[in-house]
Amino acid sequence: MTDALKSTSVLEDGPVSERVSATRVAIETLRRSPLSLVGLVIVVFVILVAIFGPWIAPFPEDAGASVNFAKRLKPPSAEHWFGTDVVGRDVLSRVIIGSQISLTIALFVIVFAVLIGVPLGVIAAYFGGGLGGGIMRINEVFLAIPSLVFVLAVSSLLGPSLPVVIIAISLAWWTWYARLAYGEVLSIKQEQFVEAAQVSGASKMRIAFREILPNLTSVLIVKVTLDIGYVILLGASLGYLGLGVQPPEPEWGIMVAEGREQLPDAWWLTTFPGLAVFVTVMGFNLLGDGLNDILGARQ
């Protein structure tokens, strides 16, 4: 494989420009936009809480169906920071352990949605033709059904449970990833490096998934971060409507729904789980916006 190539005595063209490291840009962006730093802190906090929930929670046994009527409907106090519910369970412990459920739903849904949606979007955009058209028509059918309605239908059909919630939301969610990947690939396809790969003899699959796909990582990271918040919100909505995870699981939506009957007297029953949803969703959104700036700036 060696031919007459020998050193051409052509001097190098100058130094490699000093790389603006991603970490430096990240630190700089976070410094300039304190809100995304707040988002990052919240997200890290929520994840740590979810992982170490059973050890942090003051009354971990309250996550389940324990009953302690002596303590029912106590307002927030030094012992029960978030008060207690109708059967005397500690609301703080339930909110802490509930974070596990919300994050589990979000994690699985996003993984499924990315794994289904992105390859389909890439194939539809890069291969085009009948196959691409078919994929995008199916995608549009899914998009035309409001995701909440769709999820409601699936979970009432299969009966509400954690796996069903995850499947139902994933089925509604992949379409967004297919759309995103489709649009991105359509524009990346125009770049000359795609033609260069063709001329190099790369197969279509190789071009689609090894040349083009890596260029989607930044947009996907941003989209995933923003979406985790929305999926948590949707999971909580389903729990609230009684179509998601079922009691006595400490799911935030269920807790809000259960506490609703005790309003306005026992305000802490709805306020704290509601705040948990709000803060978590907010955290992921702020972080997502920050990441958008950071990754966008590097392009």
Added chain:
Amino acid sequence: MTVLDLRDVTQVFGGRGQPVRALNNVSLGVSEAERVGIVGESGSGKTTLARIALGLTKPTSGRVTLLDRDVTELRSDHQRYIHRHVQMVFQDPLSSLNPRKSVRQIIALPLEAQRIGSPQDRERRVVELMDSVGLPSRMLDSWPSQLSGGQRQRVGIARALAISPKLLFLDEPTASLDVSVQARILELLVGLQAKLRIAQVMISHNLGVIRHAADRVAVMYLGQIVEQAPTARLYAAPAHPYTQALFAAVPAVGARKRHGAALARVRGEVASATNIPSGCPFHPRCPQATERCRGEVPVVSTVASGHQVRCHLHA
């Protein structure tokens, strides 16, 4: 031996409505180690010609022969054969390098995609290529965004040379570079050609670049080769009015400022390929057009050895 032979190649895009006639009966041969320059403005069909030769587009009619093998049909085995022997250096050095791949990965792509050599062989080859295009090996793990325009184009050249092609297409390889860098890339290409003897087709609108990078020049206008001659001959005695107009458009460095009316330059703009003028396609802009040019399509005539013109003035 003829490396590439295009015979009466015609390319029409868009069947219904207004068909675009991008190439009209083009015949072009490239011999071993020969450097052919293609000159033309936008809409002349030079890009389509390259795409056909690279196996990316199938011509509407005509015949494409690569190293004695007819590859007109866009079959996958033909495409593999083309990719094995023909490579390309692209115009935009930034867009033609994948921003998510390191220099090492970019140069190795043709070898990996065509499963040539073992990983160790490829690695050796990449290092060797870096050296031959004048890039230090410490840049192997750099990203395209870290390189200057000239360095990027060197990476593009290294990638094209990776599989030791028999024919190299160069699509305006210096057009997006600064003058001082353009000259260095051109020096590199001239040096590599002298050493490797790869047949080249360079597409450019820059007559100065073509002068140094081609042995023979074909001038294209609206999908046709209107003039073809050995470089020295064409530059000494351009015969077609369009070629003459191209030369008139080149401003000379060091010339005194011109006052008053400009030299007789070509009028108007290139017609659309959907609506090619009757007769000679250049007649609406031609300062020497006659009645005959409006009605009758000129045929190719040979005015000197190897010098062909498609113009009634030379019939």
Added chain:
Amino acid sequence: MTALLEVEGLEIGFTDADGAEVTLLRGIDLALREREVIALVGESGCGKSITAKAILGVLAQPPLRIKRGAIRFQGRDLLKLPAAAYHALRGPGFTLVPQHPLSSLNPMFTVEQQFFDLMNYQGRARVGFVDYWKPRLSATRRRDTRERTIAALREVSLPAPEEILGRYPFQLSGGMSQRVLIAMALLGSPKMVIADEPGTALDVTIESQINDLLRERVEARGMAMIYITHDLGIASELADRVYVMYAGRVVEEGATHEVFNAPRHPYTAGLLKAVPKVSNEPFAGIKGTLPDPKAIGGGCAFRWRCPYATAACEGVVPPLVDVGDGRRAACVRATELTLAA
């Protein structure tokens, strides 16, 4: 010999992410007389476009910042002018012929509509309700504007101007768009036109037509022009005087054909040698690349790439000094070197 435009010691820079000062223009001096054509020549990153933007007052500030210097137009320092007065000068004072004709016209409006707005509201920072509708509702005004537009399009040799009036920009070719933009630039009868590589986006034969048109109009109207280009040939054909720029400084200045036939700065000589000529003369590139603006430090910015560099080149930034015959060069060895063109 009154100067129409004088740029003095212009310094422009910004603060980068680390808080370090980056200077892009490192003290530019320019002078343009009435009816004179000068060319700013240099490669990308030399600062020619920033200079033009600074003169037009359209610099992106922030992040860019004018640190020092003056831009005097007809004796008035533009940098000290209130925004409204500055705005009033765009049109009758100076205008721009842009680099990318196809993206410089608003795609939503026809040529006639764009001329109408320009003719009736040019130079005004704010237009009140009555002032906005008055010309639009007046039939005579509309007819008058239309006629003037046709005349303006005819002046730039556009065939069938009546037909072009109703076209949208996407219905025009690049060359036609550039002619329309030149007609627009001429509308206010400016004293000075800044043409920023007006032909680079066009085909070569069209580019030469556009340059011919610009030269001819500038002469006929008695305007002055700053022509920005990286093409030495075009500069040579168009300009009376040329300013060669490198890394944010003018390195050589003088009458065009003198500078190009007997350069006094090694960079100018290198550039001239780098152009591959139609005549088959040998050419040679300049080694290395443009230095990082932060790395230039105290010496000559060209010292890394210069074949004639000595220890003296590292100490001080060479000032642009007189080298005889009304020419100036910023090289410590300008007078001792003999450079071939």
